[in-house]
Amino acid sequence: MTKVKNFCIFLLPTLICFFIAFILPFFMGLFLSFTDFRTVTDATFVGLKNYKEVFSGGEFLSSLWFTVKFTVVSVISVNLLAFLLALGLTRGIKGTNLFRTVFFMPNLIGGIVLGYIWQLIINGILYPYGQTLLSSANYGFLGLVVLMNWQMIGYMMVIYIAGLQSVPEDIIEAAHIDGASGWMRLKKIIFPQIMPSVTICTFLTLTNSFKLFDQNYALTDGGPSGKTKMLALDIYKTFYNKVGSEGVGQAKAVVFFIIVAVIALLQLYLTRDREA
Amino acid sequence: MKNRIIAVMLTGVMLFTFFGCGKKNNTPSVYFLNFKPESAAAYEKIAKEYEKETGIRVKVMTASSGEYESTLKAEMSKSDVPTIFQLNGPVGYTTWEDYCYDLSGTALYGYLSDQSLAIQKDGGVYGIPYVVEGYGIIYNSAITDKYFALDGAKFASMEEIDSFDKLSTLVTDMTAKKEALGIEGVFASTSLAAGNQWRWQTHLLNVPLYYEFATKGDNTTLEALDANEIEFEYEENFKNIFDLYINNSVTQPQLLGSKSVDDSMAEFALGRCAMVQNGNWAWSQISGVSGNTVAEEDIKMLPIYTGIPGEEHQGLCVGTESYIAVNAKAEQKDIDASVAFLEWLFSSETGKSYVTNELGFISPFNTFNDDEKPTDPLAREVLSWLDSGKVSVDWMFAAFPSEGYKDAVGGALLEYSGGNAKWEDVALAVRERWASERQR
Known part of the structure; x- marks a missing residue:
């Protein structure tokens, strides 16, 4: 009872x-x-008609390819930079707390705002060279990567710091006495110890990059000519910008869900394996 | 025992907060989903006034700019549905066909000065236009007069400009003398930033496509709606005017992707350029810029000339994309209340004064007298061009296949002006995307 x-x-x-x-x-x-x-x-x-249309139009596949490229680049760069920052900020240098706060702060700003801010910054940089963010799809791609890094690094850094601080001092000290160099200590002692943090961080960056919408919408809105359109934005545009395509947009969303779920499960399975 | 009572109560409260919202009452009410963010404050006032006069509550909700369709879709799925909503034209009607109440028996339909403007199907009337708008090339006559006073000016007054050749000669010569005129370019920036391309991929493209469909039938919108593909016969004319815009602009062509409509309206208001393509709704944007140097009496409008034969008889582009529809799936008492509210707004003295003074609409209803027309300079220009006996270019862009089509054309124009695509790519986007979007 x-x-x-x-x-x-x-x-x-x-x-x-x-x-x-x-x-x-x-x-x-x-x-x-x-x-x-x-x-x-x-x-x-209407049966499977919507799904047929998803794969017959080239837009979904080209956005998928763009999203994959973006995800690979940003997962690697975000994790690498966040880990390096975490290493640097666990050494007890002066002002550590200040730096941690500063690096974490971009994470507190919403994606739309960040997108518009970076649009201004990047346009400001390119303007003297007679270019704008929308002059080439490469600028949009790089812009998105920079934006993603700027926003995500601080968060990942905090997770890595927590991981690094939980590595027992005595193991490191023992390795030191046994004559392991700094690189060896990092590779053989610290890295295996923080695998749980690596799992969490890659999972978060992977799914967040794949699902990116706000930043994409505000920074380039898919321009020029839809060349920087990621999957989530493509779904949105199919749903709202084409007459009678709501069902197709919904079908795209289902396919999108399956892709994200498969990737996330696969990644969890692989990194969990290395944690043991 | 006491705990169980508390538990049951708590769950009850939670369930109530979830399901308790669908309350029913029997007093009729009106829910108006507004399309024009710039009119939001005026509609709030009107709603209050109406409630004071009749006791019927009018709920006004305004969708944010560019989000009307998504807001409407969301609101229509709720239990408290909008009773009055807006169609952007025949294309919007095909989406919302099942939701449009037949207004043919209402007095509101009877008020229309030209009943053919309404959206009709099989004898029913489903959408009623409530505002007429016009666009063209807005120019600052203080600057053009300064040009005419210069030595070696090619024309003596704007009255002489009645074709693309003359416009082009005028503009290139003004560009050559821009230092003497104190401007940075003749045209304001051709805004091609995301979400700011509508003046080109919709309004400007309307001109060549209007002429293409004008030879096919009386109603260009209906002709275009039936067309599964287009020839884009006046491709060269579209290129003429677009090139003229981007090559005589305040901004270099390859930088236009960073410019917004607000930027170009500010350039015009500050006197940094002499001309800008826009419509009568832009008056508030010009007058609202701080440091505005353009005098009200200097603002004039010119038709968009593109070099099509017979264009000396062409007027401004005049039409509407604002049709009012009443939700057929609302309760009958709410439908009746909504129709009554609209009839009050467009025929009672109080309602009409709000429409003229607060909303600033040029209304297509015969209930408005001549002295009840709006007085801002751009609206006056539109009215005077309407009276001039020239042939207005209809707004047929409502028949463009979809937002996706316009985005594709806008994207191609952006790449063309940035030098990353050839004109053929623009022409391809205009033609091919039309056909591919129409297939569905």
Whole structure:
């Protein structure tokens, strides 16, 4: 009886919220991807037509390719830089706390605002050379990578710092006495010890890069000519900018979900393996 | 026992907050989903006034700029649906067909001076235009007069300019003498930043496509809606005017991707350029710039000449993309209240004065007298061009296939002006995207 009561008090409200805000929309979305609709409460079934259209148009695949390129570059750069910063800021140099705060701060600003700020900065830099952010897709790509790094590094750094601080001093000291060089200590002692942090950080950067929307929307809005359009933005544009394509946009979103889920599970499986 | 009661109450409260929102009441109410962010404050005032007069509550919600369709889609899925919403034209009607109430029996439809302007299908009337707008090339006559006074000026007054050749001669000569005129370029920046391309991929492209469809039938919008592909017969003319804009501008062509509409309106207001393509809605943007140097009486408008034969008889581009529709899926009492509200707004003395003075609309209704027309300089210019006997260019861009089509054309124009694409790529985007978007 107390079990039922506790369930009602502690779990049921959350479960109801979860059901309404996550489970229900998810299955509605799944259903809507097989229909033709204008508003989500009013749909007609069309079978696999939407999915056919997803893969017959080149836009989805080109955004997928752009997203993959972006994700690879930003996962590597964010993690590398965040790890180096964390290493530097665990050495006890003066002003460590100040630096940690400063590096973390960009993470507190929303993506849209960051996008517009960096648009101004990059345009300001390129302007004297007779170029703008939209002159070439490469600028947009680099801009997105810089923006992503600037925003994510601080957060990842904090996770790495926590990991580094939990490495027992005595092991490092023992390695030191045994004559291991700084590089060897890093590679053989510290790195295996912080694998849990690496797992978390790669997972976060990977999924966040793949799902990037706000920054992309504000920085380039996919320009020039949709060449810097990432998957999430492509879904949005299909849904809202083409007459009668809501179902296709929804189908794209389902495919997108499957891709993200597969990548995330695969990555978790691989890094978990190395933690053991 | 006490704990159980508390638990049940808590759960009850939570459930209530989730499901308790769908309350029903029997007094009719109006929910107006507004399309024009610049009119939001005026509509709030109107709603208050109406509630004071009749006791019927009018809820006004304004979608943020460029987000109307997504807001409408979201609001239509709720239990408290908008009773009055807006269609951007026949294309919007195809999306919202099932939601449009037949207004043919209403007095509102009877007020229309030209009933053919309404969106109609099979004898029913589903969308009623409530504002007429016009665009063209806005110019600052103080600067052009300064040019005419110079030695060796090629023309003596703006009245002589009635074709692309003359406009082009004038503009290139003004560019050559820009130091003497105290301007940085003749045209304000051709804004090609994301979300700021509509003046070119929609308004400017309307001109050549209007002429293409004008030879095919009376109603260019309907002709274009039926067309699965276009010839883009007047490609050369579109290039003429676009090249003239970007090569005689305040900004170098390859930097235009960073310019917004606000930037170019500010350039015009500050007297850094002599001309800018825009419509009568832009008056508030010009007068609102601090340090504005343009006098109200100096603001004039010129048709967009592109070198198409017979253009000396061409007027401004005049039309509407603002149609009012009433939600057929709302409750009947709310539908009736909505129609009554609209009729009050466009025919009662109080309502009309709000429309003229606060909203600044040029209304297409016969309930408005001549002295109830808006008085800002651009609206006056549009009205005087309408009376001049010239042939207005219809707004047929409502028949463009989709936002995606316009974005594709805008993107191509951006790459062309940046030197990263050839003109053929622009022409390709205009033609091919039309066909591919229409296939669906």
